[in-house]
Amino acid sequence: MYTLVIVDDEPHVRYGLRHYFRWSDFDIEVVDEADDGLTGLQTVERVKPDIVLTDVRMLHMDGIRMSTEIRDKYPHTKIVFVSGHDDADYLKSALQVNAIDYIFKPVNMQELETVVKRVTRELEEERRERNLIADMQVKLTQSMPLLREKFLMSIIRDGVGQPLRIQDRLDFLGLKLPAEASYWVIIVQIDDSADVVEVRSERDKQLLAYAVMNVCGELIARYMDGYAFENRSGEYVGIVYGEHGQDGLEDQLFLLAEEIRDNLARWLKISVTIGVGEPVHKLTALPLSYTQAREAADRKWYLGKNRIITMDSLETDEDSPYRFDMSQDERFLSALKAAEPEPLLRELDVWFERVARNRKDGFHYGRIFSLELILMSNRLLLELNIHDRELEKKETELWSRIHKQETIRDVRLLLEQHLLDVCKRIQEKRSGKARNVIERIRAVMEQRYAENLTVTDVAASVYLSSTYVSLLFKQETGETVYEYLTKVRIEKAKEMLADPQYKFYEVCEAVGYSDPSHFSKIFKKYTGLTPSGYRDQLT
Secondary structure: OEEEEEEOOOHHHHHHHHHOOOHHHHOEEEEEEEOOHHHHHHHHHHHOOOEEEEEOOOOOOOHHHHHHHHHHHOOOOEEEEEEOOOOHHHHHHHHHOOOOEEEEOOOOHHHHHHHHHHHHHHHHHHHHHHHHHHHHHHHHHHOHHHHHHHHHHHHHHOOOOOHHHHHHHHHHHOOOOOOEEEEEEEEEEEOOHHHHOOOOOHHHHHHHHHHHHHHHHHHHHHHOEEEEEEEEOOEEEEEEEEOOOOOOHHHHHHHHHHHHHHHHHHHOOOOEEEEEOOOEEEHHHHHHHHHHHHHHHHOHHHHOOOOEEOHHHOOOOOOOOOOOOHHHHHHHHHHHHHOOHHHHHHHHHHHHHHHHHOOOOHHHHHHHHHHHHHHHHHHHHHHOOOOOHHHHHHHHHHHHHHHHOOOHHHHHHHHHHHHHHHHHHHHHHHHOHHHHHHHHHHHHHHHHOOOOOOHHHHHHHOOOOHHHHHHHHHHHHOOOHHHHHHHHHHHHHHHHHOOOOOOHHHHHHHOOOOOHHHHHHHHHHHHOOOHHHHHHHHO
16 A cells, blocks of 8 residues: 655645545555645654655745755655646756656546556565565575685685785675685594584585584683685684784694584584685685695594694605505515405505505505405405305495595405405315304304394304305305204204193294294194194194
8 A cells, every 4th residue: 555645735735635536446545644845844754655746836844855855865655746736847847857747637547546556566566576676685694604605615725816806795795704814624524424414414414514504603702803605515714813923823623623623523413524725815815725634534534533633734655656566466475365354464564554654645545455456455356256145235335435434544444354365265165164154054053043033143142144144054055044953942842742741832822933824834744733733733
């Protein structure tokens, strides 16, 4: 609903304009009227109408002067002049105050309707524009954190593109980053990100990111000045600074890093590695500190997790770069064929020590070499006819897990476990220990037949996988684990049925069956008789 004020010194004109035109048809309400320009101005100031319909010539203050003051104070108010004088000078004045139109007395209702339609159309367009601007302002306010993050990300990666306009952008984003100060960039990486972050739902990922940034932001504000933001999944960047030349800034920086690490462990139960770049003294130099911080954080590959790593930790052995040689290949293969764990692990020790010294390329060599050893062991198992689907699945998972490891120690542990498993399989194959494993499997079933026993339970008891146990038992005995377990249960049932004191349901439960009907069917399948028929035969 739009509001209208009528200003005219003739009462009958005001009455006619108010009552003889259908204002409601155009969503307009006449909220007040005045009989001269001075009173009209006071009325406009009080009710702030959307439209003013005013005479030109009036006592005390004419319509032109009143409209000029309205235009200065309320530029969105629409003014329409009504006059009984066809005066070119007044028409010119009306145009100067940007009146929307000019109507002569006596007022023609058709002409007034045309003017009113144009006025309401302009008001509606302006209202839509204001709503659009207001909506955009709300969205801009809501997106401000994202805009700040995008800007901070750009200055650590690309630097300041337009130094002369940087202050305008900082003011717009509400960021306080002096052109010159003692700046550091720190990178906070969540350790084992693949297991800690990537397994979470999207909602939980966002909650974790918010919590980490909240901890980092609060601690930065406590120790220094600066900002924290998420750089990528599982990794956060802090831009921190202090006044150039201020004493104790580096001490504050390391206290800050320790507090971030300890608080994230205490409150969020996560381990983090923090890389610290070298100090720079201009905002434009932040990319250098960021590059150093990233390099420092990435070196947890050989230094380990849950550490604060600075550039001082990045000394490399450039004079003796690692080179893999054929003799090393042969030594590993010989140790694998012999299935002797100790020589194999000694070879691993030598190699990983050399990779750790070669810090520049060790990360890539570590993965490549580990994958090569997996292939080597795979070929050997195929040659010895030991390979099976279970092992193939484990190798596929191992390839994936090695690519996710963040430290050389974790890669070494995975590789060591795999190679020791290979050695164990080769030893069993060559020494005939498979028969011993079969006997252990049989012993488990003969001791625990009364339980709701599964192949997984049996395998766990002999410290092997269920797939391997099933395959080995079938190969060595010609029957499945379940077939043997059923035979054991039927024999035990036959012994109990020979004793009249045991009721049928007691026998059923005692040999591991919960359903008497199912037990009866199984019993008959193996003996040719029902349990009752078997007992009758004995008496």
